[in-house]
Amino acid sequence: MKIVISGVEVWYNSVKALDEVSAEIESGEMVFVIGPNGAGKTTLLKTIASIVKPSKGVIYIDGKTLSEIPQREIGKIIAFVDPHISRSIPSTVFEFLLTARYPHQNTFSISQSPQDVEIIDSIAKQFNITHLLNRRLDQLSSGELQRVLIARAMVQQPKILLLDEPSAFLDLRHRLETLRYVKNVVKTNDITCLVAIHDIYLASLYADKVVIMSRGSIIAFGTPDEVLKKEILEKVYNVRIAYVDVNGRKVIIPIEPI
Numbered sequence: 519m520k521i522v523i524s525g526v527e528v529w530y531n532s533v534k535a536l537d538e539v540s541a542e543i544e545s546g547e548m549v550f551v552i553g554p555n556g557a558g559k560t561t562l563l564k565t566i567a568s569i570v571k572p573s574k575g576v577i578y579i580d581g582k583t584l585s586e587i588p589q590r591e592i593g594k595i596i597a598f599v600d601p602h603i604s605r606s607i608p609s610t611v612f613e614f615l616l617t618a619r620y621p622h623q624n625t626f627s628i629s630q631s632p633q634d635v636e637i638i639d640s641i642a643k644q645f646n647i648t649h650l651l652n653r654r655l656d657q658l659s660s661g662e663l664q665r666v667l668i669a670r671a672m673v674q675q676p677k678i679l680l681l682d683e684p685s686a687f688l689d690l691r692h693r694l695e696t697l698r699y700v701k702n703v704v705k706t707n708d709i710t711c712l713v714a715i716h717d718i719y720l721a722s723l724y725a726d727k728v729v730i731m732s733r734g735s736i737i738a739f740g741t742p743d744e745v746l747k748k749e750i751l752e753k754v755y756n757v758r759i760a761y762v763d764v765n766g767r768k769v770i771i772p773i774e775p776i
């Protein structure tokens with residue numbers, strides 16, 4: 519689904535978190551959103567997820583404004599993965615994953631069809647969490663919980679996937695594996711995906727496009743080669759940047775604060 523963000527402004531009391539943000543994200547694109555702390559990355563994702571309401575501007579999903587789409591439909595087509603979820607949800611990992619099938623069911627009570635169980639089993643394997651399915655959420659390590667949260671979004675089979683800091687708490691292998699898997703699913707199923715992240719290396723590896731935000735505005739939007747440039751990054755982060763060549767790939771390294 520195509521997302522059009524048009525002149526969106528978001529205020530939290532007296533803080534302007536998004537300042538007339540406009541962008542177009544094509545169906546099936548994987549867009550990484552980077553920028554310093556407080557730049558507005560999470561707010562942008564939450565606004566697209568309809569969790570935060572803009573005071574000005576509109577977001578269109580395939581030509582319809584968010585307010586024209588019924589809440590239940592939004593719950594079906596959009597998955598927002600928030601790493602700050604409360605661990606105190608009293609359910610097992612399996613039960614938690616099953617709740618992601620709820621928007622697909624016609625009944626108002628949560629039930630499980632053989633198809634739901636099949637989807638959960640297959641995604642649990644991909645995320646290496648099969649052994650955790652009977653554990654309670656509050657018994658998981660931070661990285662295990664993060665994998666469960668992303669897996670839950672996959673179980674939902676959304677059309678729009680919004681990942682907030684998906685690499686947080688993940689070890690080196692799981693960072694690469696998780697994002698590679700997500701990209702694969704995004705491409706196979708034509709999902710539109712936004713990823714707010716601090717790890718510029720992961721953005722350079724997996725992004726179709728990169729958005730750089732600073733102080734509530736979009737500073738640059740384009741392919742990784744177009745926007746992950748020394749002069750742009752140094753200005754936005756106030757950090758001296760160096761490039762290192764690793765097997766022909768340019769890897770960006772922060773050297774020191776300017």
Ligand SMILES: Nc1ncnc2c1ncn2[C@@H]1O[C@H](COP(=O)(O)OP(=O)(O)OP(=O)(O)O)[C@@H](O)[C@H]1O
Pocket residue numbers: 530531533534535553554555556557558559560561562714
């Ligand atoms: N609930 C809130 N109430 C008041 N201000 C908020 C709230 N949430 C975010 N803000 C402010 O809005 C601005 C944008 O925050 P946001 O969380 O979107 O930034 P971010 O780019 O995701 O930051 P980070 O990299 O630190 O996670 C910041 O100035 C932040 O302090």
